Every structure is written in C-alpha cells, then in structure tokens.
Amino acid sequence: MELRVLGCHGGESPRHRATSFLIDEKLAVDAGALTSRLELAAQGSLETVLVTHSHLDHVRDLATLVDNRCQMGLPPLTICATRATIENLQRHFFNDRLWPDFTRIPAASEPSIVYREIELETPFALGRHRVTAVPVSHTVDTCGYLIDDGTNALVISGDTGPTDRIFEVVNDTPHVRALLLEVSFPNTMQHLATASGHHTPETLAADLRKLHAAADVPTMLYHMKPPCQAEIERECSKLAGLNLHVLKLDDHFTF
Numbered sequence: 001m002e003l004r005v006l007g008c009h010g011g012e013s014p015r016h017r018a019t020s021f022l023i024d025e026k027l028a029v030d031a032g033a034l035t036s037r038l039e040l041a042a043q044g045s046l047e048t049v050l051v052t053h054s055h056l057d058h059v060r061d062l063a064t065l066v067d068n069r070c071q072m073g074l075p076p077l078t079i080c081a082t083r084a085t086i087e088n089l090q091r092h093f094f095n096d097r098l099w100p101d102f103t104r105i106p107a108a109s110e111p112s113i114v115y116r117e118i119e120l121e122t123p124f125a126l127g128r129h130r131v132t133a134v135p136v137s138h139t140v141d142t143c144g145y146l147i148d149d150g151t152n153a154l155v156i157s158g159d160t161g162p163t164d165r166i167f168e169v170v171n172d173t174p175h176v177r178a179l180l181l182e183v184s185f186p187n188t189m190q191h192l193a194t195a196s197g198h199h200t201p202e203t204l205a206a207d208l209r210k211l212h213a214a215a216d217v218p219t220m221l222y223h224m225k226p227p228c229q230a231e232i233e234r235e236c237s238k239l240a241g242l243n244l245h246v247l248k249l250d251d252h253f254t255f
C-alpha cells in the first residue's frame with residue numbers, strides 16, 4: 001500500500017496544507033489539499049474520497065476537484081462518508097448556493113459526484129482495499145478509517161480528542177503498519193483543544209496507553225496548528241515509550 005501525504009496540518013500557509021492523504025493513487029482520505037497539491041492528471045485518477053467529517057479543512061477541495069473533473073469528462077467521483085456528513089455536504093456545501101449540486105452536473109443522468117453512505121463499523125470493499133469507518137470524538141459526527149489490503153493496514157484517526165474505539169481497532173488488527181493520529185494544540189492550550197474536540201500531547205499520550213503495544217505501532221502525528229507546531233513537537237519529543245513520528249508534506253510510505 002502506498003501512502004502519500006498531501007496535507008497534514010490543522011491550518012494553512014504556503015508551507016502548511018490541510019488534511020489530505022492519497023492511497024494507491026485512486027483513493028483519498030479527506031480533501032484539504034487535493035487540488036492545491038495534485039496535478040490535473042492525478043486529480044483525474046482519483047476514484048473515491050473518504051471523508052472523515054464535514055469541517056471545511058477536510059472537505060474544501062471537493063469543490064475545486066469536482067469542478068475540474070467535470071470538464072475532463074470523467075466518471076463521477078465517489079464521496080464516501082456517514083449519513084450525517086453527507087447530509088452536511090448536501091445541505092451546506094453542494095447546495096446550489098455555496099457551490100453547485102454536482103450530483104446534477106452536467107446532468108442528473110451524468111453526475112460528477114455520487115455519494116456513498118457508509119455505516120460505522122461495517123467493512124466495505126473499495127477496489128482492493130477493505131475499509132471500515134470507526135467512530136471518534138470530535139465536535140461534529142466524525143469517523144476515522146481502517147484501510148486494509150489484507151496484508152497491510154493503516155488507521156487514520158480523523159479529528160478527535162480523547163476517544164476509545166479507534167485504539168481497540170488497532171489492538172484487534174495485528175497487521176496495522178501505522179496509526180495516523182491527530183494532535184492539534186500544545187498542552188498550554190488544553191482549553192481550546194477540549195472546546196474544539198482535539199488532542200494535545202498530554203491527552204494523546206494518555207490515549208496511546210490504550211494500545212497494547214504503543215511502542216510497536218508507528219504513530220504518525222498530523223493536524224498540528226501551524227502557529228503551534230514547534231511547541232507541539234517539543235512537547236511530543238518528551239513523551240517516552242511511544243513510537244511517534246511527525247508527518248511532513250510529501251512524505252511517501254510503502255507498506
């Protein structure tokens with residue numbers, strides 16, 4: 001399985017990009033940086049975007065992606081998400097006000113988007129991957145994803161504060177090669193993290209104790225707020241007994 005990091009920050013600047021991961025070229029998780037980081041041909045190669053939740057930093061590039069693809073005469077892009085997230089996208093984003101309803105463009109019979117509603121904890125097939133949505137704890141309905149090719153698996157947390165189920169899933173899946181886990185704020189901003197449903201290094205360390213072998217599973221950190229990145233990294237470097245790495249733009253892993 002190939003993983004490419006297109007966006008791994010909880011904010012944006014010319015050197016920071018919102019959350020987007022590319023898996024085996026056809027599958028993306030979240031759309032924070034799909035058009036700002038992918039050439040048109042790579043945008044056209046996408047088949048499916050798994051969306052963790054409806055917050056703008058995770059869905060924004062769906063707008064520009066489907067607009068580009070529409071003119072390229074491609075088959076529709078499948079947007080996979082839970083019912084709550086799809087409803088938010090339909091009602092508040094692709095609503096013919098903020099952006100056109102691309103399920104009817106260029107024609108209802110020829111949509112640029114199809115929505116695929118997924119159930120939490122119910123594995124489904126996407127090409128050669130088996131995907132399972134796992135509930136996490138954020139301010140809106142949010143899920144992480146287990147993506148499994150039968151030999152290697154990857155878990156992406158989505159935006160979350162302290163949570164349980166995702167760690168049980170990692171414990172129950174022996175071939176998880178990496179856990180991509182959010183950490184957004186430094187410990188000094190715990191109040192903001194709590195109010196907005198995110199982790200600090202302190203709550204992250206407490207959550208990682210739920211893993212049976214925290215030192216064995218590489219934990220790749222993302223969604224750091226750009227102004228706080230150095231402080232968060234300093235705090236994370238002091239955490240002992242964990243296997244932490246900070247994701248960078250353009251990181252590329254083969255599992």
Ligand SMILES: [Zn+2]
Binds near residue numbers: 053055138159
């Ligand atoms: Zn969020």
Ligand SMILES: [Zn+2]
Binds near residue numbers: 010019055057058159
């Ligand atoms: Zn976010």
